[in-house]
Amino acid sequence: MDVAVIGGTGEEGFGLTLRLARAGHHVVIGSRSAEKGGAAAAHANELLGGDANVEGTTNEEAAAVAGVVAVTVPFAGQADIYRVIKPAVPADAIVVDATSPLATAVGGKAWQVVHPWHGSAAEQADVILSQGVRMVAAFHTIAGHALRDLDRPLESDVLVCGDDAEAKAIVGSLIDDIPDLRWVDCGALSMARIAETMTALLVSVNRTYKVKDSGFRIVGRDAWGDART
Amino acid sequence: MDVAVIGGTGEEGFGLTLRLARAGHHVVIGSRSAEKGGAAAAHANELLGGDANVEGTTNEEAAAVAGVVAVTVPFAGQADIYRVIKPAVPADAIVVDATSPLATAVGGKAWQVVHPWHGSAAEQADVILSQGVRMVAAFHTIAGHALRDLDRPLESDVLVCGDDAEAKAIVGSLIDDIPDLRWVDCGALSMARIAETMTALLVSVNRTYKVKDSGFRIVGRDAWGDART
Numbered sequence: 001m002d003v004a005v006i007g008g009t010g011e012e013g014f015g016l017t018l019r020l021a022r023a024g025h026h027v028v029i030g031s032r033s034a035e036k037g038g039a040a041a042a043h044a045n046e047l048l049g050g051d052a053n054v055e056g057t058t059n060e061e062a063a064a065v066a067g068v069v070a071v072t073v074p075f076a077g078q079a080d081i082y083r084v085i086k087p088a089v090p091a092d093a094i095v096v097d098a099t100s101p102l103a104t105a106v107g108g109k110a111w112q113v114v115h116p117w118h119g120s121a122a123e124q125a126d127v128i129l130s131q132g133v134r135m136v137a138a139f140h141t142i143a144g145h146a147l148r149d150l151d152r153p154l155e156s157d158v159l160v161c162g163d164d165a166e167a168k169a170i171v172g173s174l175i176d177d178i179p180d181l182r183w184v185d186c187g188a189l190s191m192a193r194i195a196e197t198m199t200a201l202l203v204s205v206n207r208t209y210k211v212k213d214s215g216f217r218i219v220g221r222d223a224w225g226d227a228r229t
Numbered sequence: 230m231d232v233a234v235i236g237g238t239g240e241e242g243f244g245l246t247l248r249l250a251r252a253g254h255h256v257v258i259g260s261r262s263a264e265k266g267g268a269a270a271a272h273a274n275e276l277l278g279g280d281a282n283v284e285g286t287t288n289e290e291a292a293a294v295a296g297v298v299a300v301t302v303p304f305a306g307q308a309d310i311y312r313v314i315k316p317a318v319p320a321d322a323i324v325v326d327a328t329s330p331l332a333t334a335v336g337g338k339a340w341q342v343v344h345p346w347h348g349s350a351a352e353q354a355d356v357i358l359s360q361g362v363r364m365v366a367a368f369h370t371i372a373g374h375a376l377r378d379l380d381r382p383l384e385s386d387v388l389v390c391g392d393d394a395e396a397k398a399i400v401g402s403l404i405d406d407i408p409d410l411r412w413v414d415c416g417a418l419s420m421a422r423i424a425e426t427m428t429a430l431l432v433s434v435n436r437t438y439k440v441k442d443s444g445f446r447i448v449g450r451d452a453w454g455d456a457r458t
Contacts (some may be wrong), residue, residue, distance in 0.1 A: 210456075217445070220435075
């Protein structure tokens with residue numbers, strides 16, 4: 001599958017790039033500058049070796065080529081970046097927003113959040129794009145640190161929120177392609193109002209216990225994934 | 230330890246009563262009516278058999294006798310119940326609030342929340358009591374259904390929030406007394422703003438997958454509990 005990772009030079013985006021490329025997907029890293037995007041892609045291909053197929057370019061160009069556009073940027077820049085990529089995102093694309101509205105966006109603490117006007121960062125993104133893309137919120141509770149370390153088994157589940165069941169299943173199939181990683185359908189896109197804030201709770205747990213990548217594993221059922229199957 | 234469970238006739242409170250009494254604690258069920266409290270206690274003793282030591286009375290009387298006062302009531306009645314027990318709660322008591330501000334309180338859905346003025350239901354309770362009790366928020370993500378079924382292993386972790394580390398450790402020791410149950414120190418009482426809403430996310434997951442007691446297990450460290458040890 002062709003996947004763009006907007007903000008793919010950041011830790012979360014770069015980690016996601018590595019995991020998806022290693023699973024055989026064609027990943028295009030987007031960055032504010034084409035040079036930085038290209039350098040990150042070269043670094044990813046070097047780390048992965050062999051058949052890895054990562055390219056790098058600007059955020060706009062990356063968004064234009066992919067059926068799935070993952071956006072992994074800090075909340076402070078999220079709205080601006082969506083406005084930049086808006087003309088480029090294909091009308092039928094699936095957009096995966098991984099933004100958590102941490103209070104760091106306004107000089108606050110990473111274990112605190114601000115409340116976006118639209119309810120969640122993902123709903124804000126959906127309003128900005130406003131062109132019939134299928135918006136999915138995911139990856140808020142997977143530490144970038146853990147994604148980047150390819151030798152590390154991923155224990156935390158991916159909480160997936162969205163109004164389009166088909167889009168969630170497609171994003172879910174990408175997640176299933178990453179060894180050990182599971183996804184849980186958490187309901188409508190508006191449930192991102194809760195899922196996004198859970199990042200801050202993990203930051204608090206990390207801080208209390210001096211760890212780097214706490215996460216959540218959902219219990220109460222043997223298998224998760226697509227609830228329709 | 231002497232533990233009062235205010236609202237102990239509800240599913241969550243009754244389940245907590247059973248688990249704590251089975252672990253050897255003296256539990257006093259509080260209810261709006263002494264008769265209902267007494268009947269629930271008799272039922273608990275019957276279910277547990279042997280040496281179980283559960284009593285039942287009014288919420289006020291239950292609060293007065295216990296060093297740890299757990300409050301497990303729906304959000305719609307939470308403020309009123311705190312006003313009722315306020316004169317009775319001993320000044321040095323530890324109060325454990327398990328309230329989630331589900332939108333059902335205002336006729337909404339159980340997978341949606343309302344935002345308490347004080348930030349969280351636990352902070353609202355703390356403001357109402359306003360007398361130097363040590364407030365801890367916990368148990369939001371443990372299904373009452375699972376607590377009540379004594380044969381069921383508890384897989385979900387208890388997220389514990391509070392400003393007093395000693396109080397969190399005492400509540401934690403109660404949690405550790407329940408087989409299989411673990412607790413995770415999630416930071417300050419204000420972190421309940423996030424932990425409380427996670428109940429609604431679990432309701433959404435339950436609904437999507439047609440299960441009854443999904444929960445969260447925290448990953449990223451072998452042991453949790455008191456971070457100071």
